[in-house]
Amino acid sequence: MSSLYSETLDLLEVTRVPIQQVADDCHVSPRWLYRLMRHDYKDPGVNRIQRIHDYLLKVGQEAEQDSVSEEGEDDDDPSQEAA
Numbered sequence: 001m002s003s004l005y006s007e008t009l010d011l012l013e014v015t016r017v018p019i020q021q022v023a024d025d026c027h028v029s030p031r032w033l034y035r036l037m038r039h040d041y042k043d044p045g046v047n048r049i050q051r052i053h054d055y056l057l058k059v060g061q062e063a064e065q066d067s068v069s070e071e072g073e074d075d076d077d078p079s080q081e082a083a
Contacts, residue, residue, distance in 0.1 A: 008049050011056035012037055016063065026052045 002010075012033070015022065023030040028048060036044055 004046070004053055005044070005049055008053040008056065009037065011053065011060065015056055015059065017056075017059050022052065022055065026055050028052070 012022070019030050019033050023033050026048070032048075033052075035041060
């Protein structure tokens with residue numbers, strides 16, 4: 001079983017969301033996130049890690065849902081055409 005900390009680091013490595021956006025949305029500085037990813041902190045704080053973890057899971061799930069709904073769209077459907 002992985003820890004919240006290691007799972008959060010894994011999510012940070014694979015996210016397509018820019019670090020600046022993650023930082024802004026999670027109320028931390030980009031510098032803090034980069035230092036976290038370099039393992040510079042012995043105790044980064046569970047509240048920050050939980051907030052980042054939850055955010056990354058949420059945006060990952062939203063991206064998955066978007067890609068699934070795009071796959072189901074019919075390119076020949078006239079209702080999908082821009083006005």
